[in-house]
Amino acid sequence: METIQKARTLLKQEETLLLLFIVIVTLISPIFSPEFFTSYNFSNLLRQISYPAIVSIGMLLTVLIGGIDLSVGSVMQAVSLTAIMLVQLQAPTGVIVIVVLALGLFLGLMNGMLITFGKLQPFIVTLGTKVIIDGTTLFMTKGKGISGDASDSFLSIGGGYMGAIPNPVIIMLVLYIIGFILLNKTIFGRQIYSVGSNRVAAYNSGINVKKVQLSVYALSGLFAAIAGLLIASRTGAYQPMSGNSGATGMELSAIAAVVVGGASLSGGKGTIWGAFLGALLAGLLFNLLVFLNMNPYIQQFILGIIILAAVIFSASKNRK
Amino acid sequence: MNMAKWRSYLPLATLILLMIVGSLLSDKFLTYANLMNLLQYSAESALIAVGMTLVILTGGIDLSVGSVVALTAVVSANTQHLGVWGILAVVILIGALVGALNGVVLTKFRVEPFMATLATMAIFRAVALWYTNGGPIIGTVTPAFSNIANGSLLGIPLPAVYVVVVFILGYFVLNRTPFGRHVLAVGGGEETSRLFGIKVERVKVIVYIISGVLAALAGLLITSRIGMGEPRSGFQFELVAIAVVIVGGTSLTGGRGTIGGSFIGLLIFAVVMNIMNLLNISSFVQPIVRGLIIILAALAISRMVKSKSAAAEAS
Amino acid sequence: MxxxxxxxxxxxxxxxxxxxxxxxxxxxxxxxxxxxxxxxxxxxxxxxxxxxxxxxxxxxxxxxxxxxxxxxxxxxxxxxxxxxxxxxxxxxxxxxxxxxxxxxxxxxxxxxxxxxxxxxxxxxxxxxxxxxxxxxxxxxxxxxxxxxxxxxxxxxxxxxxxxxxxxxxxxxxxxxxxxxxxxxxxxxxxxxxxxxxxxxxxxxxxxxxxxxxxxxxxxxxxxxxxxxxxxxxxxxxxxRELNEYYPVNTEQIGAKVLEISDLNVPELLHNVSLSLNKREILGIAGLAGSGGNILTKVLFGLVKGYSGKMVLDGKPFVPRNPRQCIADGIAFVPEDRKTQGLFLNLSVRTNMSITSLRKFRTFGLISEPKESRQANELVQQLSVRPKNIKAPIRSLSGGNQQKALIGRWLLDKYKILILEEPTRGVDVGAKMEIYQEINKLLSQGLSLIMVSSELPELLGMCDRILVFSGGTITGELQRDEASEEKIMEYALQEVK
CATH class of the missing domain: 3.40.50.300 (P-loop containing nucleotide triphosphate hydrolases)
Structure with a gap:
């Protein structure tokens, strides 16, 4: 009796549901692609998933405080470009890493300041900064890709392996563990949930709401920058991207991961574990679509449908 | 109070200032040809901005308009055999359908408007690209269809006429019909409006349908103008429209704003872009300026609204 | 008819x-x-x-x-x-x-x-x-x-x-x-x-x-x-008779904890001076808009632009924001618990521990066992029902939510607890339990300021009542002389 009860509550949790989906997608994938279970394909797939998955951590933080960051994809691209420009200047790898991560933090902080001190809606601010960042990137490159003679140490960041596992995957896992500790084991994490749940009550509980908000947007910029750095250092070149891998696609993927993972866009609800599973599921699905040799536009279409379904699902659940 | 009154003239003052700056920077600026040019190339923005104004007045937002433009741009290029009126009917129908989809999603399921329309933005764009497999549709446009955007009336380019007509219609709907009052009421207080017997959901759905239809017409206009159906057209149009509306003094929280303000906002935007063109400023800089205008305008407006709600907050 | x-x-x-x-x-x-x-x-x-x-x-x-x-x-x-x-x-x-x-x-x-x-x-x-x-x-x-x-x-x-x-x-x-x-x-x-x-x-x-x-x-x-x-x-x-409803404060009232002189907030408060003693319950009465709850908001750092001198426990006290006021020893239960106090979708435990998380840290990380142990003790002590500290606080009744909210301030030491409308929207049974709890707080050395629009509650609970009208104190009543009539008389007094 009790086990049934337990199974029921377990089934009701969306994490369980997500895991189930993930297992199903994993199991049916080999039907369409015999080489699915080869280690080469698997590590490649996980690497592809790692970029949006890392960005999703930052997105989750902003969504948890009731905001959103629509500029993450653009920050990612701007960071990639900056990294390659520094490569062209033959800057040491350490300097490149520090500069681009600082750039991400700075851009995120800009969003945070405009939202916090300008008292503006997050979506309009980050939409605005997105256009500015995209515009600047376009201005610098005139729409062309650039490449440089990257050092091995730079290329090894995103291109290297630890054992059989690609570095980006390791970094993603480490970041998720850090994210988990941050959200569940630190005061800052509790403050994030509190601010998202009720700003006024958070302020009345002695929480520095402005500081929390600024930190969250800065972190969102940082996570996007890490993803951007990993992409740039994998190939040693900057390619203006479009479609699912482009800026807008990245934002949508991150939002999809977070919302599919059970976070509420009105704030205060969502888990890092859910975001991880959401990112994983979205990645596996796309992989499947690629196997099916599907037109990339249909993939985009499906991404849109998934997001729409996820937000509808999340909204209807939160109404209860 | 006086301060707020003074501030409501800020958009107009900015426009006049920009006109003066423009005429000082370039002697081509204040010519009939240039001004007509300026107006004519604002036609798509004008259509979308009027719809966006109504949407924002209800407290919503429609991010999908740019993708609707792409959708009808390719559809109208591919349905030339239906004749101008046939195409028009198809395009309006598409606009109404996608608008209704937006409206129903966000009223029935109470999804935040920006989220719902962000998703449909991705969907509509993907459909447009899918439809043409990514490339443009070339060589189908008939002369009669081409005339929609390239013809003129009494020496005035037709698109300039559309700008004036759509703003007059928008003004009329907002200020001369009960529906217009209900739009403002819904944005001013949803619960109160419901208490007053206003069918809030219906008002919202209609507003998104209007926005969808106007965006659809903008898509048709683009295809007529450039002579081909380009599935990448309409990119970031939603941002231009939002910027125009905000610059015109309409509050993003809904319930406050005017169509006339959006007209001024459109002109401000057009003048800035026009001056940049006249000064040969790289087209790559223009998106940056666009983003800056959005944020500056949002900041200015939030200041204005804050001074009004400050008293309410203190109590 | x-x-x-x-x-x-x-x-x-x-x-x-x-x-x-x-x-x-x-x-x-x-x-x-x-x-x-x-x-x-x-x-x-x-x-x-x-x-x-x-x-x-x-x-x-x-x-x-x-x-x-x-x-x-x-x-x-x-x-x-x-x-x-x-x-x-x-x-x-x-x-x-x-x-x-x-x-x-x-x-x-x-x-x-x-x-x-x-x-x-x-x-x-x-x-x-x-x-x-x-x-x-x-x-x-x-x-x-x-x-x-x-x-x-x-x-x-x-x-x-x-x-x-x-x-x-x-x-x-x-x-x-x-x-x-x-x-x-x-x-x-x-x-x-x-x-x-x-x-x-x-x-x-x-x-x-x-x-x-x-x-x-x-x-x-x-x-x-x-x-x-x-x-x-x-x-x-x-x-019902008042005395069967309200517990009596039997604690010895101690020395002065808070002294306020000439507190002014433009248009809201005028020349308010008062003092509060240790283990005392001070009531604040007055019609809506009379200024009583402005006073408490000043004390919790929620009102800017005030002037006047305040001394808390012998030290000058200058409230700037809730964070600093909490650190200085002020605890606050706001009048509208849903919008100003509670995190409705978060657990009972988080709602109680949010202001004292520092206490539960080991090596910089929150120790959940420590946190849960204390939260469980509190839930017992305050008889919050259900006793599940992991349940979202939204699922509790108004009275139990209020108990948990008061509990938030019992996890750490404070000097003054401000209670605004402590029993608003609370059913009768829970009301009495809340009154008992409030009274128990005094034995821990707290001083209480209680703002309420329910006169019987003030009369039943408070050692002393200050009546506000037009942003200033129009009367002060000791427990034995206070009555609804006297409070209303002061509350309706016109202030020029």
Whole structure:
């Protein structure tokens, strides 16, 4: 009796549901692609998933405080470009890493300041900064890709392996563990949930709401920058991207991961574990679509449908 | 109070200032040809901005308009055999359908408007690209269809006429019909409006349908103008429209704003872009300026609204 | 008093398994001015919500003009002739007076709005009611009383036969009250039946024909106003002896903890000086807008731009924001717990531990076992039900939420606990438990400041009561000399 009860509550949790989906997608994938279970394909797939998955951590933080960051994809691209420009200047790898991560933090902080001190809606601010960042990137490159003679140490960041596992995957896992500790084991994490749940009550509980908000947007910029750095250092070149891998696609993927993972866009609800599973599921699905040799536009279409379904699902659940 | 009154003239003052700056920077600026040019190339923005104004007045937002433009741009290029009126009917129908989809999603399921329309933005764009497999549709446009955007009336380019007509219609709907009052009421207080017997959901759905239809017409206009159906057209149009509306003094929280303000906002935007063109400023800089205008305008407006709600907050 | 316009026939309203209203039977005659009184939580607002179409009754029938009616929305009720003035003014601030009056029913020709007719009709309507407001003005430019007048005009434009007014006199000053009463007199001339809810018994005795007393969701009595007086009405409202309800503070009151001299907040507080002693419960009384809750907000750093000197435990005290005030030893339970205090979707544990998380850290990380142990102890001590500290606090009843919210401040040491409306929206059983808990806090050396609009609560709990009116203290009453009459006398005192 009790086990049934337990199974029921377990089934009701969306994490369980997500895991189930993930297992199903994993199991049916080999039907369409015999080489699915080869280690080469698997590590490649996980690497592809790692970029949006890392960005999703930052997105989750902003969504948890009731905001959103629509500029993450653009920050990612701007960071990639900056990294390659520094490569062209033959800057040491350490300097490149520090500069681009600082750039991400700075851009995120800009969003945070405009939202916090300008008292503006997050979506309009980050939409605005997105256009500015995209515009600047376009201005610098005139729409062309650039490449440089990257050092091995730079290329090894995103291109290297630890054992059989690609570095980006390791970094993603480490970041998720850090994210988990941050959200569940630190005061800052509790403050994030509190601010998202009720700003006024958070302020009345002695929480520095402005500081929390600024930190969250800065972190969102940082996570996007890490993803951007990993992409740039994998190939040693900057390619203006479009479609699912482009800026807008990245934002949508991150939002999809977070919302599919059970976070509420009105704030205060969502888990890092859910975001991880959401990112994983979205990645596996796309992989499947690629196997099916599907037109990339249909993939985009499906991404849109998934997001729409996820937000509808999340909204209807939160109404209860 | 006086301060707020003074501030409501800020958009107009900015426009006049920009006109003066423009005429000082370039002697081509204040010519009939240039001004007509300026107006004519604002036609798509004008259509979308009027719809966006109504949407924002209800407290919503429609991010999908740019993708609707792409959708009808390719559809109208591919349905030339239906004749101008046939195409028009198809395009309006598409606009109404996608608008209704937006409206129903966000009223029935109470999804935040920006989220719902962000998703449909991705969907509509993907459909447009899918439809043409990514490339443009070339060589189908008939002369009669081409005339929609390239013809003129009494020496005035037709698109300039559309700008004036759509703003007059928008003004009329907002200020001369009960529906217009209900739009403002819904944005001013949803619960109160419901208490007053206003069918809030219906008002919202209609507003998104209007926005969808106007965006659809903008898509048709683009295809007529450039002579081909380009599935990448309409990119970031939603941002231009939002910027125009905000610059015109309409509050993003809904319930406050005017169509006339959006007209001024459109002109401000057009003048800035026009001056940049006249000064040969790289087209790559223009998106940056666009983003800056959005944020500056949002900041200015939030200041204005804050001074009004400050008293309410203190109590 | 023969034509019954409204008949309440066995009305009950259940929320969960709690009865907010039970078996209410009242007949109201045409043209009558019928007052409804009762303590907070007596069921007045539930009754209003049923009459106005916000809620449907769980049992029983409402008969209006001889017919059984089911109002599904306030708009439907309004169209049938029952209009309600809720405490919160219903308006669209950015629209004009005339637009607000006729919103949803604009005069139109075809689909065209007839602006001229709109303003002409609104002007005539206001004129007829002798209300001097420009119909072209925007709602947001009007004072509170003017906005209420516009609402009344809107109700009249619906040909309201029954007008329900929920605390219409709250937040109004003397001049504004005069305008309100004049308009009510005008309505009575038009034979509009009025149901009037107010805390201010004086108004009721001046205007009402009959009065219904509610207590704990039950119908206590309906009587002619001539047959009663204020004292008896209060007796009926409270319904029990005070001393069996409230625990007595037996702690020895100690030395001075807080001293405030000449506290001023522009337009809100004037020359407020007071002191608070250790283990003392200080009550703050006053009508809405009299300034008592401004004082407590200053003490918790929520009000900027004050001047004056404050000394806390011998040290100068300058509140800047809640964070610093908490660090200085001030704890605060706000008046509206849902919007200002609780994190509704978060767990009971998080809601309690949020201000003392530092205590549960080991190596910089929160230790959940430590946190849960303390939270569990508190839940036991305060008898919060259910005892599950991981349940979202939204799932608890109002009383249990309030207990948890008080518990938030028991995990650490504070000097002063400020309680605003500690038992608002709390049922009777939980009320008594909360009073017991409040009293126990004193033994831990806390001092309490309690702001409440429920006089019996203040009289029952406080060692000393300060009465506010017009932003200043108009009276100070020791426990043994305090009474409702004296408090009201000070509270109504006009301050120039």
């Amino acid at each position: 023969d034509n019954v316009i409204l008949k309440l026939d066995g009305i009950s309203k259940q929320f969960g398994n709690h009865y907010a209203l039970k078996d209410i039977n009242v007949n109201i005659s045409e043209g009558e001015f019928h007052a409804i009184v009762g303590e907070n939580g007596a069921g007045k607002s539930t009754l209003i919500k049923i009459l106005s179409g916000v809620h449907l009754p769980s049992e029983g029938n409402v008969h209006f003009k001889g017919q059984s009616v089911k109002f599904l929305s306030p708009y439907m009720a309004q169209k049938s002739g029952v209009s309600t003035l809720f405490q919160e003014i219903q308006e669209i601030p950015a629209l004009s007076v005339a637009e607000n009056i006729y919103l949803g029913r604009e005069p139109q020709k075809g689909s065209l709005l007839q602006w001229k007719t709109l303003y002409k009709e609104a002007g005539e309507l206001l004129n007829n009611l002798d209300i001097k407001i420009d119909p072209y003005k925007k709602m947001e430019e009007l004072s509170i009383s003017e906005r209420k007048m516009v609402e009344i005009a809107r109700a009249v434009s619906f040909n309201a036969e029954l007008l329900i007014m929920d605390e219409p006199s709250a937040n109004l000053n003397e001049d504004e009250l005069a305008v309100l009463f004049k308009t009510i007199a005008e309505l009575r001339k038009r034979k509009v039946t009025i149901i009037y809810i107010s805390h201010r018994l004086r108004e009721i005795f001046a205007m009402a024909d009959r009065v219904t007393v509610l207590r704990d969701g039950q119908h206590v009595k309906t009587m002619d106003i001539k047959d009663t007086d204020e004292a008896r009405l209060v007796q009926l409202m409270i319904g």
